[in-house]
Amino acid sequence: LSFLPYLLQGATAASFEEHIYSKAPPPSWVKKYNFPLNPVEPQPSQVNLQYLLIDTQRHWEEKTTYCHYAVKALTQNGVEDISTLHIDFDPSHRQVVVHFIRVFRDGQWLDRLENSLYHLLQREKELENNLYNGDLSLVYLLGDIRKNDIIEYSYSIVGATPIFDSYFTDCIYLQWKTAIEQVAYRFLAPPDLVFSTRLVNTNIEPRIVDxxxxxxxxxxxxxxxxxxxxxxxxxxxxxxxxRIQLSQYKTWQEFAKHIAPLYTSPKQTSAEMKALVNTWKETTQDPRERALLALRFVQDEVRYFGLEKGIRSYVAHDPQLVLERRFGDCKDKTLLLHTLLQLMDISSTPALVHSTQGKRLAEVLPLPFAFNHMVLYIQIEKTPYWVDPTDYLQGGSLLTTPFPNYHWALLLSEHTTALTPLPENLLPHPTEIDTSYLLTSEDSAALTIKKVFHSFQADNLRKNLARTGKEEMSKNQLTEMQKRYVEAIQTSPPHMQDDREDNTFTLVESYTIPTCNLPDKKTIELFPYTTKNRLNKRPLLI
Structure with missing residues (x-):
């Protein structure tokens, strides 16, 4: 689906396309890499594509990245995979130049650049995750591609993100999920450009030539x-x-100092923002309770949706605009909460984290793409609190509000000198389960199960209830019970009690089951949901 007409904002499609897309020969500074035209086919034989060359070359002063690929289609599925080429780029700061698309077949090269269909599409791959970034895909539909053809193509991406164009950073990926005959990465820059490298599961060193x-x-x-x-x-x-990490940032301190000014509160605030703050001030004198009120407002009343087009991939929107719109991404919501707390004289600092690979963050060079999420660090009377403004329907006090195991964070402050280790939740409060059986006849028994969920589990149940409703949640509970007892009948809807302040969620289920399903005195039944709390400890790596 293409939303390109909405992107043009009055300009003609032709002039916009001419600005961001063109065709030209490769730049003169590019080095030519050859690859085998009769390669030995890889094993196992069920591989659809054989990657013969992945060639990336960057010219620092020209802000240009040249990409060059050669791929052989080994099967008909491989033909389908390689017949559509996708080139993704950000039109706000970059243009794409296609150099050639050609096919090697029966000893001859066949041009596919001039006679192939192409489209500029705004695909918004992350829209299902409530993120809109405005990236475009240049899609080429290649005709007459056959089994055993070698498809070779190259293009250049010209331009750079303004925020980071003064610092060189990159990552060379040497492994994909398929074998590669040759990977090449070439970088051209003045000799006085100094950067660090970090090798990850490789020992390849660069060849350096002036x-x-x-x-x-x-x-x-x-x-x-x-x-x-x-x-x-x-x-x-x-x-x-x-992979090989490359970074011109010498330390995390230098990186934090560079981007911290992007996440400062505005000097002037709106009347709506001040009115909110005054309401919380009148409600309580306790700064922790005030901070909690502000956190719950940002979490629950400002929905998560990110307009991350262009520079907004890195720079938050004005907090007053976010409040007016009532939506924003993690940067927007964090800066909004930071601003609201500042108006109440509560100290806080935005911080960068990685939601899935934070455990390895201390092993990474200072890189912008080392992070994918932003949270907030709050300090009240020398007590630290970590909160995630992007989460919602959380329970508990400011101290007990669950915070994920992100492991490491980078505080965006001029005083930051290194990554900060985060508190780790090794074992959440175990779920309490009370099961009782009552014989009602020779053939059936009443089964009652009371479950009390705490912390993260209570949050999850609360969100599930808000998302699906009581009726759907009741059906899901019955479905799960019938996996254990096929003939189970739900005698009444589950009773649900949510204590958000204490962050507990109580669920009472009532069923009728055949007596043949009753456990005997010599039997112990173990189910995953009753044992997972005992197993959810720090993994022992051997």
């Missing part, structure tokens, strides 16, 4: 890289494909 007094070349090359294989149930943070 092309002239004003230009240096760094080259990393890897041959016959094996596919990256994930083990079943492997934690997402446990292992990484081979």
């Amino acid at each position: 092309l002239s007094p004003s230009m240096r070349e760094w080259t990393w090359e890897a041959m016959a890289t094996p596919p990256y294989v994930e083990e079943p149930d492997e934690p997402i943070w446990y292992n990484f494909p081979s």
Whole structure:
């Protein structure tokens, strides 16, 4: 689905396309990489595509990244996969230049650039996650692609994000989920550009050559890289494909100092914002309770939806606009809460985290893409509190409000010198389960199950109830019970009691089951939901 006409805002489609997309030969500074035209097919034989070359070259001064690929279609499924080429880019700061698309077949090269259909699409891949970024996809539909064809294509992305265009950062991925015959990464920059490297599951070092007094070349090359294989149930943070991190930032302190000014509160605030704050001040004198009121407002009354087009991928919107709209992404909601707390003389600092790979964050070089989420650090009377303004329907006090195991955070303050370790929730409060059986006849018994959920589990039940409603939640409970007792009958809707202040959620279920399902005195029944609390401890890695 294309939303491109809405992006144009009065400009003609032709002029807009001409501005962001063109065709031209490769830049003169590009080095040509060859690849085998008769490669040995990989094993196992069920692989659909064989990647012969992945070639990336960056010219720092020209703000241009050249991308070059060669792929062989081994099966008909591979033909379908490679017949549509996708080039994703941000039109706010970048343009795409396509150099060539060609096919090698029966000893001849066939041009596919001029006679292939193409479209500029605004696909919004993250819209289901309530994120709108405005990125475009240049999609080429290649005609007459056959089994055993080699498709070679190249393009350049010209431009850079204004916030980070003065610092060089990148990551060279050496492993994909399929084998690659050759990976090449080449970087051209003045000799005085100094950056750090970190090797992850590889030992490849660069070849460095001075092309002239004003230009240096760094080259990393890897041959016959094996596919990256994930083990079943492997934690997402446990292992990484081979990669090389590159960063001009010397320390996390330098990185934090660079971007901290982007997340400061405005000097002037709206009447609506001041009225909110005055209401909370009149409600309580306790700064912790005031902070909790502000947190619950931002979490529950400002919905999560991100307009992350262009520079807004990194820069939050004005908190007053976020309050007026009643929506924002993690940056917007965090800065709004930070501003509201500041108006009540409560100290807080925005912080960057990674929602899934935070456990390995201390092993990463200072990089902008090391993070994918923002939270808020609050300090009241020297007591620290970590909160996630993006969450919603949480319960508890400011001290007991659940906070995920993000492991590490970068405080966006001029005083930051390193990553900050976060408090870790090793074992949530266990769920209390009380099961009772009452014989009602020779053939049936009344089964009553009382469950009391705490902390994260209570939050999850509260969200589930808000999302699905009592009737649907009741049906789901019956479905789960019938997986244990096929003939179970729900005698009354589940009784639900939500104590948000204490952050407990009580669920009482009532069923009739055949007596043949009753446990005998020599039997112990164990179900996943009764044992998971005992198993949810720090993993022992051997």
